[in-house]
Structure formats: structure tokens, C-alpha cells
Amino acid sequence: MTIPSGQYINTHFVLSEDESSYFRSNQGLPIPSSQELDQSPSTLEIEEGNQGVTASLEMEFKHPFSRGQRYYTTGLFTLMAVLLFADQNLLAPNLSAAAAFFNMSETQKDIFLGGYISAAFFAVGAPAALLVGWYTDKVNRRNLLFAVAIFGQAPNMCTIFVTEYWQFFVLRLLTGISVGGVFPLLYSLLGDLFPISQRAMVSAFILIATGAGVFVGQMLAGLIGPAAGWRLPFVIISVPAIMVACVMQLTTQEPPRGVCEEALQGRQGADGEVLTYNERISWAKVKLLMRVPSNWLIVMQGLPGSLPWGMFMTFLNDFFQTRHGVSTGVATTIISVFGVGGGIGVVAGGWLIQHLYNKKKEYMPMLAGCCVLLGVGPAMYLVNGPVGSQLGWSFFMAFVDGVLASVAGPCVKAAIINVNDPEVRGVALALQSMTDDLGKALGPFIVALFITALGSQERAFNLAICSWIPCGMLILLLVFCMRRDEDEVQARLVENTREYSQVPTQEDGASNADASMCNNGADAESSRGATGEAAQTLMEGLGGIFTTRGSASYQRLPSLISALPSGQHTDGS
Template sequence: MPSPFVLPVLALAVCMVGAAEFMLAPMLAPLASAFNTSPAHASGLVSAYALSYAAAAPLMGWLSDRAGRRRVLLAAMLLFAVDSIALTLVPTLQAAMALRILGGLAAAATIPTVFALIADRIPQASQAGAMGGVMLGMTAGIAAGPAVAGLLAEAWGWRAPFLMIAVSCLAAFAAGWYVIPRDMPHACTTEKASSNEKASGGIFRLLLAKGAWNGSAVAGYVFAGEVLRTRYQLEVGAVGIAVSVFGLGLGIGNMLAGHFSRRYQREENTVVLATVVVAASMTLFLTTAVGLPLALGCLLTWGAALGIAAPASTAMLAQSAGANKGKVLAVSESVNNVAVLALLPVAASASTAYGVTPAAALLGGICLAGAIVGATVRRRQL
């Protein structure tokens, strides 16, 4: 068994990835001023990071399978820290965007490697709970990153949030050096690869299935703010607070993932149950003019069910991937992002042409179909 400090260190690592991706939202104006450009152009820093992350994830996952989880993860944390420090020193937006590309590479190496490491070292029955605990770190980074970055930038300037990321990554690197276990011998992973050779044919379908339900759930969430604003006549600040209920639910779901995995024993059962709840609560929220408290309850339930489904599905993919955990989990990250990018314009067009209800029904149907396909494929593998 690994050190009890491994999971907190891994949670800190993915927390920094989540925070670094979303913390620029309140900082575009000071960044634009610092680089003598407009906020619209400064938003290119977000795009450079996200595109680099999505494009490089499969390569970084493959690298963690070949070069070793510990080595890749520690290198990623060090690169993240150095990149964040360097970004505070560059004079132009173009140089800053180049550095954000490097930050995206570090993020792409971190996420799949962390979850592959958990799958390598944690007993199968406990993997969903461990992954949920670590995902809670990412959820915290996504939820708190913009608020903390905004406060730091207001108090000490735009460089302060990047320096916070750098210090945190150095702390994760130093702690990880001592607690992250050495990589297993290659012979062990070869044996796992041969035992999972028959299941490898279904992994592609598992990836598409997860992309379908996860992408539809996230695409639906993008519409949540506008639904709250128009249906309940909320001001911008109130909409922001209301939408944060989804993040609270996501964190609760991450914490409950282990309990549900033990209760339902097989991850595919947990995924199907959770995604049914996601589809039902998402559709109810988007289509029905219920009172605001009930709408917020739907948003909370939607987030919690997604927070339960995500670690269970990640554990299911890792168990199917054998020695290629890093590559498969990294491809999953890219597929999820592509699914969101593909489903958003489809849902937006359906909403414009036919109304919110058909668009919500479309997303809910895709969510359920993806979960059922994934569970069916997994059961055939067992």
C-alpha cells in the first residue's frame, strides 16, 4: 500500500491544474493592461492553455506508460512551477501565450498520470473512492481558483496568482519526491497488458460512451446561467452565486463516490445510476419553470450525480486499459473536451430553432445513451 500522504499530494497536483485553467476569468483586464492589449486578446492565454492540454494529453499519457508515472508526474509539477514563474517575467503577450502552451503540456501530463498511478497502486475495490477524493482537489481548484486569483490580483497585482500556483506546485513536487512510490517493474505491466488484450477492443467504445454522457452534462451546464437569468430575473452577481451550487454538488459527489462504489460493487452500475440522475435533474432544470429553491436543488443534484459518475467511470476505464492506463485516461480527457465542443453548438442551434425543451431532451438522451453503452461494453469485458 502506498503512503497515506500520496492521495493528498495528488489532490494538490490536480487542484493546481484546475485552478490554472479557470483562474484567468477575473484577471483579463489586468492582464490586458500589463501586456498592452485588449481583454479579448488576453483571453488567448486561456485558449493556448486549453488547446495545448487537449492536444498533448494522449502523448503525455503514452509517455507516463513508458517512462514511468513518478518520473512524469514530478517533471510535470516542476515544469508547471517554472512556467508560472517565467510567465510573470515575460514582456509580451506572445511570450506569455507560449509559456501557457508549456503549462498546458504540464497539465496534460498531470491528470492522466495521477489517475493511472491510483489505478496502479490502489486496490480495485477502493479505486473509485480514491479517485473521487483526488477529483475533489480538482473541483476545489476549478471552483475556488477564479475567486482566489481575483482577490490576489486585486491585492498584489496580476503576478500574485501565478506565483501562488508556482509555490503550490513546488510544494507538490517536494512532497511527491518523498511519498510517490517508485514505478513498478516493467514485467508487471506487461503481464497486465496481456491479460487485458481481449478487452482492448471495447476501450474505444468506452471512451466514446464517456464522452457522450460527460459532454452532454457539461454542455447542459453551460446553459444554466442564462436559464437562471432569464427565468428568475437574477442579476449577474446572483447568477454567479446560484451557478456555484453546481460546483458544491460536484464536490459532494466526489466525496460520496467511494460510498456508492462499495454499495453497488461494480463501477458500471454506479455510472448508470448516477447518469440517470444527471439526465433527469438536468432536463427538469432546463425545461420546467419550477421555483428557484427547487431549481437550485436540481442544479445541486445534477452536480453531485456527475461528481459520483466521473471517478467511477475513470476507475472503469483504468481497469479496462491494462498497462496502457496513462494513454487511455489521457485520450479520455481529449474525448471529453471534443464532446463538449461538438455538443455545445448542436444544443445551441436546437435551442434557437425549437426551444430549450427539445435541446434539453437531446442532451438528456445523449447522456443516458452514453451511460448505457458504456455499461454494456464493460459487462461484455468481464
């Protein structure tokens, strides 16, 4: 049995530069320079004696959307994130003004506005995240994002008509839907717009957008609220958010699901066209998701990791004013400096994390976990230190704490995308977002209860800050399982698409081969069977190819090639 003369069997892989260099060195092949890789797609050819079988490792990422189209879509998503999260902390600068509007005492202010409102806002975000996450993996995500944005922002516009506390409570409850549902949608879409080698950095832009939204909203409320009333900022934020959602709906397209996965790059469907990934979520796949160790670590770190954030965003502004005697503007500036540091931490951390990940995957959770642990110290100073008498030092500590506390964000988002199949990422992201929302909701609520029980805001705040310790430890544990979970994703992608895909072929002298097959029908039929079996054998190695140095997956590829039936050959031209 022979392969028709002039026909190549090619399998396409996408490797990082570091992984490609390792593979080439193991096979005794020259390692291309970074400049050579940038100039043209790099291929790796392996020949097994006179069999002449070629395995092509392409260093080129191909997407059906142009680069400009992907960047434009991502830009709109980023702007939507800014506006949807701008209302998250609009009440904090004017907490005392809102309490006076509702005729509340200081204790009632902490419990009803600081505790219950925050709990309602984020508590509804948890079930919303799960519901939206499930439908994210089933329906058109762009349309769903538009619906979530409109439904979540309409209550903000109605805030101007609020006269009673219960009205404001209900409206904040409904607005939490947009915050809870936006994360699974945005990150699922980004996972199909950018490959694994860029996801941490792109995730950083979305996170910086959410932080910028909180910063812009808080600054707007701090500037406008004292002069025009605490309700007006809610309306000002909602109008552009709805407008951007409409632009997004009219000018963008849904990216194909799974198009950026390494194991699917370069593969063709049974009809010879570009492979379309048609898998959708099911309960069986949700059960599989729950068995992924990395998912458990990422989800569990969300609750303790979010407690300090909820406390900072809700109580700290007012705490600086009442306990340290600073003005509303100074207190808002300290929180804003914390936000600026967080923005820089997300961008710089996202870039550094992506760089380290492309070198060695384990470096990503190592850096993120250590930064979370180091963030405890500056946060303790902001609560217990002489903030009012040493403003310069307080600004510095707020900036440093913002940087350290924000580095983990891109790591967590990129990791949960990478360790889950495309059709279950919405639910996985929803679970992670749900624990974040619960942390932000329970943080102010628990702190409010502790304030009542202990009679001390400082003690309650210190307890919340200490929850960053288990958060950092859980992120560090990703070192032991993240790589394996990513490899298993790629293996499942190959297995899931095997029935309706084929290995890409590159023919030279196809007409001669066709003629030969016509003249030798029986031999041609046997050849097709052998080729299919060989292709299937090659595809089995795809799932684990993107692993660490020295892994068995790298060592298996030559053996997979040599496993082709003996006697098969090509012209080698």
C-alpha cells in the first residue's frame, strides 16, 4: 500500500517561539531567529528516511477577521466595559448625602447603603452570571451582550426619579444584571478573537477598562454629586453606555467559536473547507468542567480575593473623611490613586504575565500569587496608618497597593479561558465571576455586621484585607495543574472534531496522482485507508503538543510519524 506519488501528508501545529525552538533543537534542526520568525511563517519539516513524510509546524496565526476588524471589535468591547462598570461605585463619594436624603443615621448608612445596597447589586450578579454564561455557550454572544447592556442600564436612567430607599434598592438590584453578565460574554468573545499567546494581555485591557470605569464613575460622582445631587451621575453614565451598545450591535460580527484554538489551526472539514467548530455546551460537559483542577482553584480564589475590593470601594472613601478628617475631594483622590495603580498593575502585569507565560507557563501564576500576598501590607497601612497627616505617603501606598492587587486579574481570566473548551467557557467564566460578585457583595455586608458587633471599622477592614492571603495561595497552586489542564483541552478539541474533519493535505502533481489512482483502483482504495489511518494517528498527538519542555508530547511526534505503514513514500518534491 502506497501513498500516491507527489502527495504530502501535512499536519499543522501552532507553537510559541520558545516551544518551536525547543522542538527544533531536539530534532537537530536550526533554530530561527526572532527576526526570521517575524518576516515569514516558519515551518518545520521532519523526514523519516525514505518515507519522506513531512510534518509542518506553522508559526502563523490565521483568523477569519482582519486585524483591524478584531481590534475595532475589541475596542468597542473595552469601551462598553468602561461604561458598564462606571456605575459600580457611583454611590461611594456621596454616601453621606444619600443617607441624609433617606433620613438615615450613621449606623443605618453603613448597614443599608454600605451593606444591603452592595449586597443586592452583586448578589443578583451571581445568578445573572450563571444564566448568561449558559446562554453564552449556546446563542449569538454579540446579541446577548447587547441585551444584557440595555437591560442593565435602563434602571440607572430611572434613578433620577427615586424618592424612597426601596426604589433605589430595587433599581440597584436590576443594574447588577449587567455587571454580572458582562464578564462571561466579553471574555468568551475575546477567547475567539485572540490566540493563547495574546489572551493575558488582551484580558488586561478589559480589566483596565473595568477599573477605568470605576475610576471615571467615582470621579464623576465626586465632582457632580455635591453640586447637582447624588442621583444625577447614574443618569449621566447610562446614556453613553446604551449608545455604545447600539453601535456595537450595528457594526460588529460574532467571531466563529473555537477559531483561535491551536489544535484547530490549519485543519479542514470533511468537505475540504475551513473547519467549523460546532460543539455546544451540555450537562455532560459541565460535569467535565467541574473535574478540572484549575477551575476549582480559580473559582475558590475569587471569594476571598474580592472581599477587600468590596470593602475598599464601598467604605474606604467615607472612612477617610470621617476618621481621618480629610475632605471628600482628598478621600476620592486617594481611592482614585489606588485605581490608577490598579490600572498600571493590570497593564504592566498583563504584559509581564504574557511574556512569562510564553517563556514558561508556570511563571504566570507564580507572579500573580506573590503580588496578591505582597498587597496585604500597603492595604493595612491605608486602614491603620496616619492617612490624614501624611498624605504624600498615603498616596504612594495607595498606588503601590493598587499595582500589587491588580496583577492577578489578567492571570485568572486568561487561565480560565485556556483550561476550558470553547463551548463551556461561558459557564466557567460565569462561575469565576459569580465568586467575584459574591465576594464584592458579602465583603461590605460582612464588614457592616462586624462593625456592629465589634464596634470598630478598623478591625472589620483588617479582617477583610487578610483574605488576600488564602487568595494568593490558591493562585500559586495553579503552578501544579494549569499546564496539564491546558493540554487536555487541546486533546479534547482534536477528539471532538475528528469525525467531521480531515488532516490538511498539500498536493504536488495531483493530476498524475489522480491518473495513477484511476488505473489502480484497488491500490488507491487501500492507499486512502492507509492515509486516513495515518492521519488519525498523527491527530492523536495534537492534543498534548503544546506542553512544557521535555514533555512526552514532543517526544511522541517522531514516533507518530514513523508509525505510518511501512512502504509509504512521496517524491519528496
